[in-house]
Amino acid sequence: MARAGEAVLLPAPWYFNHQMTLNMLGIEARPLPCLAAGGFVPDLAAAERLIDGRVRAIVLVTPNNPTGAIYPAAVIAGFAALARARGIALIVDETYRDFLGDGAGRAHELFADPAWRDTVIQLYSFSKAYAVPGHRLGAITAGPAAMAGILKILDSFQICPARPGQTALAWAIEGLADWRAATRSTINGRIDAFRTVMQACPGWAISSIGAYFAYVRHPFAGVPAERVAEALATGRGVLGLPGSYFGPGQDGHLRFAFANADEAAIATLPARLAGLAP
Template sequence: MAEFNPLVHRLSPPPIPSVLAWSRAYDGSRGERINLSQAVPGYPTHPDMLKWLGEMAAQQQFTNYGDIEGEPELREAYAAHASDVYGAKLSPANIHVTSGGNQAFMCLIMAIANAGEAVALPMPFYFNHDTTLAMLGISSVPVASDDGFLPDIEAVKNVAASGIRALVLVTPNNPTGAVYPPALLAEIFAICRANDIWLILDETYRDFLPSGTAPHQLLDMPGWEKNLALVYSFSKSYCIPGHRLGAITAGADMVDQVAKVMDNLQICAPRSPQAAVAKAIPALADWRRANNTEIVSRAAAMKDVMTRLPLWEISAIGAYFAYVKHPFRGVKSEVVAEKLARDYGVVCLPGAYFGEGQEDYLRFAFANADAATILKLEERLKDFELPSK
């Protein structure tokens, strides 16, 4: 048998299917399965969004190839929207549309780093960032976080001076939910600029910050485009993860480089969803704000549950995720998560999936479930026991 690429072959299987496989053994004896594994919107797509998707899919023009950088209407609409979000002046030339946030990240990394070079990730990391680097032959350098799961500034300074090509941050964070304050991001960006490295800021969950809060002021800084690229996903805000649509915000030179990568990966992102989202950005603003309020209520329900479970601790929470310390010190997080899924019908991700030193944690993607369902966690976690050794 011919050999596989060892950079891919040595990777573990995709994590979400593995935990869902555990949950299929659950017999339902404790009630409905509570799936807090994958970060997907736990409420339906807006009817108008579905209508526009159908209308655009039926148009002949969208069966042909489109612009590699994205549909002009979407690039214009998103540039205007992002300008309002950040209080900055962006144009369509700053936007490249991709097939989801993961593809946006891969395009950026391929445009920035060569095999054999290094990119820094905060600990714990988003696993797809780590595996993308691994399969491209790019080293992943860990950056320590503080007790609130924010990047440690001294660690950032040290790694930035070590010859890396880029630092990658996710805020609101996946897996912890931690939100990086604007002042911290400004300090980190200044370090990146001083060391002439790229800062890739993944803001997939940006729209679930408190309403009216600018995530940061980095796009106001003169020359930001020389060292900064932002990643965004339409999946969560518009409830269309199956249509795979994301965006990069960067300087025009970076957009040109990403276009070279994209032309070989996919040529262009799906065209009919782009046309539909271009309509939805201005039209569904109130609906998105209402969803933000709903996610806040789900976070409140998660906090409420944990106040009555003294052995379980929320270490960080925000946007879609709670990073929870389980009470079984010395037990692998996979053992705890598998038992929860198989016997208690609670599906979550082991902390070990997010890097070394995370065995004491589980990631609960609470946005997947409504508040009433989240409250059912109390009984199951209170009764949860591991087999005695």
């Protein structure tokens, strides 16, 4: 998609592995600021202003890591139109798409467009929804031109995942449908529980929440998020990643992941956060 010296628009705050990979390849990770006031959804007009001759792709991550923000279908469609008009790729990372709200329909209509192969590359991971993170199983949906380059790169790394995992997934896609639906409902219940308990935590505020993650503003103005996270981990037994790990200007936030915390554990947060003094 891009060579050293070129650029990719990356929503900021960003998933740090995306940014680190681009840096290692000599490709500029050009921040596309996503603001709390806008629900951390990227702004189409802002993206258009950032595109110049060096930009080769736009990345969207929805549901987002780290913010949990879920991009509306109309926003995704707008970015597809922008990418097509500017002759660049739209890369849509949907690792957490299985954890949309109960009853949610399609996340977007990108593949209803007969010309999607000229622009769209979709990334998906089986690790989360199927609980198989160590097997490194995923999927890429792309047109023939993009896929030819992708397969060449994969052949120099993994070649292909181990066959037993692939064989199990062929059954699990249909065989675990009910289990996945139940897991989605469980995760959505934890989102509701997290929202409720944070109302009892003075000074703390959820800026965005969805899928596995809540992006939470902490109440300690001027205190680096890393220091707040350290105090929570060592003093209160609460693990959260500092916002500074996800890009510049994020020191006011922490990312909490609650996928493996049941509602009883989530209910202990007000007591754990009370009186914290990092």
